[in-house]
Amino acid sequence: MGMGKKLSQIDRRIIFLVIGLAVALPLLFPIGLQIRVSxxxxxxxxxxxxxxxxxxxxxxxxxxxxxxxxxxxxxxxxxxxxxxxxxxxxxxxxxxxxxxxxxxxxxxxxxxxxxxxxxxxxxxxxxxxxxxxxxxxxxxxxxxxxxxxxxxxxxxxxxxxxxxxxxxxxxxxxxxxxxxxxxxxxxxxxxxxxxxxxxxxxxxxxxxxxxxxxxxxxxxxxxxxxxxxxxxxxxxxxGAAAGGMDAQSIAHLVIILFIFIGNLFMFLGNKGKA
Amino acid sequence: MADTIGIWVAALLTLFIFSFLYKDNPLYKMAEHLFIGVSAGYWVSYLYQNVFKPNLYNPLFHQGKLLLIIPLILGLMMVMRLFPKIGWISRWSIAFIVGITSGYYLITYLQTNAVDQVRASLLNFSQINNIILVVGVLSGLIYFFFSAEHRGVLGGTAKLGIWFLMVAFGASFGYTVMARISLLIGRMQFLLGDWLGLLH
The missing domain is CATH 3.40.50 (Rossmann fold)
Structure with a gap:
């Protein structure tokens, strides 16, 4: 089974766990990412x-x-x-x-x-x-x-x-x-x-x-x-909002990574079929 | 003491709801049913105390404002929906609400969401942002113009409109993700901070 196939069949609970950790860890260990005012x-x-x-x-x-x-x-x-x-x-x-x-x-x-x-x-x-x-x-x-x-x-x-x-x-x-x-x-x-x-x-x-x-x-x-x-x-x-922004940024990065990997393997898979 | 019990109950109920992410289970179902029951009870008592009593019951029966008999009758007619045979009576109340709301909204909605928005799109082209905005609005509108085939200049502009729409959908999706993650952060802050005392 190829890597793409394996990833497409990944247990979604693993994704939930990763998102959970991506939120919890920055709350426990703040990074202090800059908050730019729009x-x-x-x-x-x-x-x-x-x-x-x-x-x-x-x-x-x-x-x-x-x-x-x-x-x-x-x-x-x-x-x-x-x-x-x-x-x-x-x-x-x-x-x-x-x-x-x-x-x-x-x-x-x-x-x-x-x-x-x-x-x-x-x-x-x-x-x-x-x-x-x-x-x-x-x-x-x-x-x-x-x-x-x-x-x-x-x-x-x-x-x-x-x-x-x-x-x-x-x-x-x-x-x-x-x-x-x-x-x-x-x-x-x-x-x-x-x-x-x-x-x-x-x-x-x-x-x-x-x-x-x-x-x-x-x-x-x-x-x-x-x-x-x-x-x-x-x-x-x-306050609570600024305190949560590290977790927000990390969670977004993880989601972007998921979307990127998902699309990459979908693209490679389609190319293979063609 | 009461606060501590409250925090523990809230924390356990949060965990019961989160347990659904693993798989459906009796604890999740219990929390779900509890939520629905408590919400229904809360809303019935709240609406009775804060809407029905001050707006209808007290003015009508204690202050003698007899004109309020009309909304009372309309309200009772609405309740007729509960009885299938005479459920049609509720349509009169619904028609009243729809009529009033439409009349109320029409002019103001048109002014706020159409006239003022069109006015805000009439910009000079001295800034790049203004150009992007006007091109985006026009091409987006042309995409929704279906009275002519999307070919040639019209087709090209409509295609550009799709690009603008895609950017808008992407931004919307990003904001939606942010909203959902915010809710998770809120619960995590409660569990790790208020409950476990790990956040400072």
Whole structure:
């Protein structure tokens, strides 16, 4: 039996094992490969960095635990950046599962920067309605969220003073794992209410959002774990995403190698038959 | 203590799910069924507490907003799907949703995804990237023009369009691989870090 034939019949569990090792070993023994910051991440950073202190940023936690490795690190990094710049952050979610994740990120970042709930940040919680909700936020935020996630009426929260609708929001950041997500925020908040929109998304969906970046419909985009790692690099705060990039690179190299070897033997096999 | 128990349960369930990579087994099946059951229970209670009660039940029955009888009726009609003989009634609710959503989406979607995108493709040719972008958009569109045979200039341009599409598919595949590996990294970080305490 030729080498190509042998390889084509390889037990796929061996491939799983190799991929598993390619991920586990760099986590245990980090190499410290350089993380280059791409332009979309740089633009997202700049959009937040340019806001004057006290500006209102709305972050929508539209993701769930299944996409946590990609979106949760960027959630923490973005909230940290907002707090570092003394921005007021209003959290909400179009995905119910995003609420506790956003709350956790708030608590971690607030502890680091000494920020207080109600004064510097608030979590409005989840509300059903998808695009209709976004559209209604353009008319009135307190009407859609009369109370916050903890049950406090909005008028009792100092951070919400003067915030009537999306018009009073300086930047919307959407952490998007699918529908509803960046597309809906871009269409309604950006397109209809003319609010600046930026965000982060899973790597799977990143290619479909790049056209919005090119057309300047969104101000910046963090794509997957790499985007999160780039933002952590910009913040000089190495977190879970940057810590996983060695493993990401090695795993990709192994997969490229598999594809190369597979194609090579397929090519040689076909040539032999001819 | 509660955190430790939680981490152990999560770690063991992760390993049970990973065991499917070796072969199907009762531990994997147990974890899978547990996940489905817990998810269903979670969603029912969450939607009842966070959607049904604040948006319909409380305003209608405690605040007297009688207009909400209409969505209540439409919702009940939707439930008729559970009874095959009168399942057709649910089509009225579906028609309402489809109609509203289409109307809502049409203009905004067209503006965001067609008009603004076309506008963004009208670029001057002072930069190489702009030229690539415009050529890519035009050749890609020509590939999907099926009203004339793809021969001559049209055929050549369509072929170029295929190349651009292949590059796009390749980039998409690369991102998909990255997403899947990220999920594995997330679980590995949990197992090696949170559970075994090997990561610093």
């Amino acid at each position: 332009e979309p991440a740089q633009r997202m950073y700049k959009a937040i960095d340019q806001l004057p202190p006290g500006s209102k940023v709305l972050i929508s936690f539209d993701y769930d635990p299944t996409t946590m490795p990609e979106l949760y690190p960027m959630n923490i990094a973005l909230v940290r950046h907002c707090f570092a710049k003394d921005l007021k952050v209003i959290g909400m979610a179009l995905w119910p599962t995003g609420v506790p994740l956003g709350e956790e990120a708030f608590e971690i970042a607030a502890k680091d920067y000494g920020k207080s709930y109600g004064q510097d940040y608030v979590n409005l919680g989840y509300k059903a309605g998808d695009i209709v909700l976004i559209s209604n936020l353009g008319k009135s935020i307190p009407q859609q969220f009369p109370i916050d996630f903890r049950g406090t009426p909005l008028e009792e929260l100092p951070i919400m003073k003067g915030v009537r609708s999306l018009k009073n929001i300086d930047l919307v950041i959407d952490l998007s794992a699918g529908f509803p997500g960046i597309v809906e925020w871009t269409m309604i908040a950006g397109g209809r209410h003319h609010v600046k929109v930026g965000g982060g998304c899973t790597a799977v969906s990143a290619p479909s959002y790049y056209p919005y970046l090119q057309s300047k419909q969104i101000v910046g985009l963090l794509g997957g774990m790499k985007g999160a790692a780039e933002y952590e690099t910009l913040m000089n705060a190495r």
